[in-house]
Amino acid sequence: MSHRTLSWTKLSRSLHNSRPAIAPGLLSAKARIDMTVRTTRRPLFAAGQFDRAAIMSAASSAAHAHQERFGGTWSEAMSVALKAAWGAAKLARHMAAH
Numbered sequence: 001m002s003h004r005t006l007s008w009t010k011l012s013r014s015l016h017n018s019r020p021a022i023a024p025g026l027l028s029a030k031a032r033i034d035m036t037v038r039t040t041r042r043p044l045f046a047a048g049q050f051d052r053a054a055i056m057s058a059a060s061s062a063a064h065a066h067q068e069r070f071g072g073t074w075s076e077a078m079s080v081a082l083k084a085a086w087g088a089a090k091l092a093r094h095m096a097a098h
Contacts, residue, residue: 025066025077029084032062037088044089045096059085 037044042054063081067074 023080023083025070025080026084028069029062029066029081030088032065033058033081033084033088036061043092044085045092050089050093055082055085055089058088 036058037054040054040057042051042057044051044055044058059078059081062084063074063077066072066080067077070077
């Protein structure tokens, strides 16, 4: 019978490296979305449904800010901004339900 040794350091590093990475600028995009919702007073979720126009408007402004700060292409900036906007909209839906 052979014995297999286990390196806890290698195991810990592999678990750490397998975590999903947070996209650069996602947290600032979330903050920009929240600020846009507060200043425009257009909720992302109202009357039991998502307001897609408000989501796109907030995502567009966040994408412009993301592109100014981090550079990159418009599609990358819009991807990060839309993830943040839909996350905020789903959170608003959850908060409205409770």
